[in-house]
Amino acid sequence: MSNRDASSLGKNTLIFYGAGSMAEAILRGLVEASLTSPNNITVMNRSNADRLLELERQYGVVPATTEDLKKSALTSADVIILGMKPKDSANAIKALQPLLRPEQLIVSVIAGLSISTIHQLLGREQPVVRTMPNTSSTIGLGATGISFSASVSASQREFALAMFNAVGLTAVVDEPLIEAVNGVSGSGPAYVYYLMEAMINAGVQLGLTPEAAKDLTVQTVRGAAEMVFTTGENPGELRRKVTSPNGTTQAAIETLDHYSFQEGMNKAIVRCADRAREMGDAIRAEAVDSK
Incomplete structure (x- = not known):
């Protein structure tokens, strides 16, 4: 990791909303590469406090185990990484709406969830980075497709690239190609x-x-x-x-x-990409229905 990558992380504070394996892979990459202090990273989830305390013991990150701590961390963080399950994402993102500042950066690692749906759920065009990493990020050999909303600043773009470079390789793609990334490398x-x-x-x-x-x-x-x-x-x-x-x-x-080995593989990858779109459509429909 270059000095420029490290400096781009700076003193930014992060909160991982969802504390599963992908969140752990990313935060471990950041901590083990000394790109940021563990004190700058907060973890939260819906209800599993034991998981948050486990991450605190392993990496020194800050657990948000109460509703007050969650609200405080979400309000103050510079970057919010969305890592909850797709089925829980619509309600969780809607609940963020009254807590966010306009300049806060949203980073999504949720399969199928488009930037436009995030904007729809929030009711405004918050800066959003949409990503599709894979589980090899856990050992620093991940492959991540990444795209940016129009309101993402140059410094925020540099921050997001540095964060995912910490756990492997990144490829900047137009957002419609994120599903292709899901099919090829995400799965x-x-x-x-x-x-x-x-x-x-x-x-x-x-x-x-x-x-x-x-x-x-x-x-x-x-x-x-x-x-x-x-x-x-x-x-x-x-x-x-x-x-x-x-x-x-x-x-x-x-x-x-x-x-038909190659044909089967091709069809599998296309089906994976299609399934990501279907999941995104379901989240979008839930966003519309909940208005």
Whole structure:
């Protein structure tokens, strides 16, 4: 992390509204990279005080365990990170309306929740950063798509980029493409885990111990990803390099093609993006109905 990234965080105070795994991944990245003091970070959720105290013990952040503490932190924070479940988001955001100052920055990590819906729920065009990170942020190897509302200032934009750079890679995209990010990388780790499950199970069926099958699979996936990253080559080209004509790898690839592996993956990613839109539509409909 550059000095400029660190300085962009400055003395800003943050509150994580929702204290799940993604919130923990982000705040851990900030704390462990010494980009901000844990005292500048408050965590809150709807009712699980034990979870907040656990985060305090692990990272030194400030738990808001009472309604008064929550209200005070939300009112005073420079940045509010929305990380509650999508089904709870409409009511939670509406409740923020009387507490917010015009200059406070809203950062959303909620799948499907558009900037326009956040504005609709708040009744005004608050500065909003919409993001789609993934769970690899937990180990500092996340991939985050990010987009900005028109009212986000240059310093707020720099702050948001620094925050997500602390937990991996960021890609600035036009907001309509956030759903594509969700399909490719937001849910992407699950696809890789699913592939790894299949590789391990097949290894066991062929006689390997579960431990050996797992170790070999993990190292293979790790090495393949590192090859793409280190060489900069297209994955398709790397695949062709290790696929000898009429060899074992070609036989395996032909079998995957027979079962429409690429078509299934494409359809899965499109369906993931569509589902994010559906979830966003449901939140938007709830916003309209609650007027």
